[in-house]
Structures are given as structure tokens and as C-alpha cells.
Amino acid sequence: MSHHSAVGIIGCGNMGAALTENLVKSWGADRIFVFDNDTQKQNALERHFRVRGVSGLDDLVDSCETIIIAVKPQDIDTVLDVLKGRWDKLVVSIAAGMTLRYLSARIGSRVPLVRAMPNLNAVVGASMTAISCNGAVAEPQKETAARVFESVGSVVFIKEELMNAFTAVAGSGPAFIAYLMDDMDSETVRDIFVKEALAFGFDPAAAEFIVDKTMAGTQKILQNFDRDIFIKRVCSKGGTTEAGMEAFVTRHKTAEGLSEAIRAACRRAGELAKI
Numbered sequence: 001m002s003h004h005s006a007v008g009i010i011g012c013g014n015m016g017a018a019l020t021e022n023l024v025k026s027w028g029a030d031r032i033f034v035f036d037n038d039t040q041k042q043n044a045l046e047r048h049f050r051v052r053g054v055s056g057l058d059d060l061v062d063s064c065e066t067i068i069i070a071v072k073p074q075d076i077d078t079v080l081d082v083l084k085g086r087w088d089k090l091v092v093s094i095a096a097g098m099t100l101r102y103l104s105a106r107i108g109s110r111v112p113l114v115r116a117m118p119n120l121n122a123v124v125g126a127s128m129t130a131i132s133c134n135g136a137v138a139e140p141q142k143e144t145a146a147r148v149f150e151s152v153g154s155v156v157f158i159k160e161e162l163m164n165a166f167t168a169v170a171g172s173g174p175a176f177i178a179y180l181m182d183d184m185d186s187e188t189v190r191d192i193f194v195k196e197a198l199a200f201g202f203d204p205a206a207a208e209f210i211v212d213k214t215m216a217g218t219q220k221i222l223q224n225f226d227r228d229i230f231i232k233r234v235c236s237k238g239g240t241t242e243a244g245m246e247a248f249v250t251r252h253k254t255a256e257g258l259s260e261a262i263r264a265a266c267r268r269a270g271e272l273a274k275i
């Protein structure tokens with residue numbers, strides 16, 4: 001029997017599946033519950049990783065102490081409705097752009113709420129994840145959130161105002177790194193990412209840590225993963241990475257193109273907050 005509390009993952013798409021695939025190793029399959037509207041995606045995770053499937057959102061919420069929302073920002077409201085007033089739970093949203101303020105307003109400010117941004121390198125235990133919490137999150141719950149994401153890689157706590165920037169650099173960043181891998185040397189790529197992270201307001205130590213972990217994780221996953229499929233999976237439909245990748249269409253694989261990709265991804269995160 002695992003000593004971990006039960007974690008429920010809502011949404012078994014690119015990121016929900018990536019989290020499940022590696023979290024299962026340290027957390028224990030019997031403590032992970034999954035739900036997706038698309039039963040095929042949910043069933044695939046149940047089959048491959050022996051995690052527990054449930055038949056609806058209410059079932060998942062009742063079965064778990066910690067609930068990770070891994071649906072697209074555009075789909076989040078239905079999920080938030082089920083979590084309204086559930087101050088007995090720890091709610092973790094990984095949706096790009098969705099602010100603690102918005103989420104708290106929908107589910108109630110007393111509900112312990114974490115905004116987190118992992119990346120797809122979680123599949124190989126090499127995610128770089130940032131975490132921000134609302135005022136209702138108690139110290140042990142912060143530790144739980146950190147342990148969940150430490151199970152799939154590295155974790156930093158950041159101020160929420162840096163979350164959209166983090167999303168561009170570390171959430172979408174793996175797609176940009178993969179896209180440029182064969183055409184730009186990695187020192188140049190690193191320098192541009194660090195420069196943009198500093199411009200967003202990260203201090204130098206944090207900027208370098210986040211960029212180095214993101215680059216190392218992407219290099220690790222690409223050893224055994226098709227590059228184009230990987231890029232596609234980082235690109236959530238209508239999300240920050242898609243917006244960033246568009247920059248390369250006009251600016252091509254240049255330093256200027258990468259800077260603009262990172263900035264466009266950050267801008268898109270800001271737009272998603274208003275959907």
C-alpha cells in the first residue's frame with residue numbers, strides 16, 4: 001500500500017497522459033485516478049499504467065484528495081463547476097494562462113488552489129515545473145503539490161505574475177528547443193532563453209536554472225521520442241506553443257525568431273486568461 005494520498009487527473013490528453021506515465025512510478029498506480037470525456041484516451045491510460053478510471057467528474061472528486069485539472073483552458077469551466085465549494089480538496093490547475101484569481105472566483109476562495117506549469121518532459125521524469133498557491137493552501141498541501149511534481153522532475157515556487165513568462169520559457173520552450181535542435185547551436189539557444197527570461201523579470205539564478213532544466217529535459221526526451229510528434233504534443237490546440245511556433249513562419253530559424261516565439265507564447269497565455 002502506498003503512503004501517498006490519492007491524486008485524480010482530469011483530462012488524459014498530451015499532458016494528463018505524460019503526468020500519469022511518470023507519476024505512476026513513484027506514486028503508485030492504485031493511488032492515481034483518471035477521467036476524460038473521451039473514454040478511449042482514459043481507457044488507454046488504465047490499460048497501459050493500471051491506474052484507476054472513473055465514470056464521471058463527481059466520482060473522481062469524491063475518490064481523491066488532490067485533483068489535477070489537465071483540460072484545455074477553453075474547457076475548464078465545466079470542471080470548475082464540480083469543484084465549487086470543495087474546500088476539503090487540494091485543486092491543482094495546469095491550464096496555461098488561467099489565473100488563481102479567475103479559478104478561485106469560480107470555485108470559492110476558501111478552496112486550496114495551486115496553479116502549476118509542468119512540461120511534457122515529465123514523460124521521462126525531467127519536467128521543469130513552477131508552482132504558485134492561493135491563500136487557502138496550507139503548508140502540508142504545498143508539500144503535497146511539490147511532491148507530485150517532484151515525482152516527474154524539478155520544481156520551483158514562483159510569484160504568480162511570472163507564471164505566463166514561465167509558461168512560455170519552460171512550458172512551450174521544449175517545442176521551440178526541439179524545433180531548432182538541428183539548426184542552432186545549443187549555447188545560442190540557451191543564451192536567448194536566458195535573455196528573454198531575464199527580460200520577463202526572473203532573477204539570473206532562477207532564469208539559468210529554469211532554462212538549463214528545460215533544455216536538459218528536452219534533450220533527454222528526444223533521445224527516444226520522435227521530434228515532430230513531440231512538438232505536436234507540446235502544442236495544445238489554441239494554446240501558447242501554437243502562438244509561439246507561428247513566429248518561425250516569418251522569422252524562420254533565427255535568434256530573432258526564437259525571441260519572438262517566446263514572447264508570443266507569453267502574450268497568448270495572457271489572452272487565454274480572458275477567454
Ligand SMILES: NC(=O)C1=CN([C@@H]2O[C@H](COP(=O)(O)OP(=O)(O)OC[C@H]3O[C@@H](n4cnc5c(N)ncnc54)[C@H](OP(=O)(O)O)[C@@H]3O)[C@@H](O)[C@H]2O)C=CC1
Binds near residue numbers: 016078095
Ligand atoms: N501539452 C503540453 O505540453 C502542456 C499542456 N499544459 C496544459 O495542460 C492542459 C491540457 O493540455 P493538453 O494535454 O495539451 O490538451 P489535450 O487536448 O491533449 O488534453 C485535454 C483532454 O481533456 C479532455 N477534456 C475536455 N473537457 C473535459 C472534461 N470536462 N472532463 C474531462 N476531460 C475533458 C479533452 O477531451 P477532448 O479532446 O474530447 O476535448 C482532452 O482529451 C492545458 O490547459 C494546457 O495549457 C501545461 C503544460 C504543458
Ligand SMILES: O=C(O)[C@@H]1CCC=N1
Binds near residue numbers: 235241
Ligand atoms: O501550448 C500550450 O498552450 C501548452 C502550455 C505550455 C505547453 N503547452
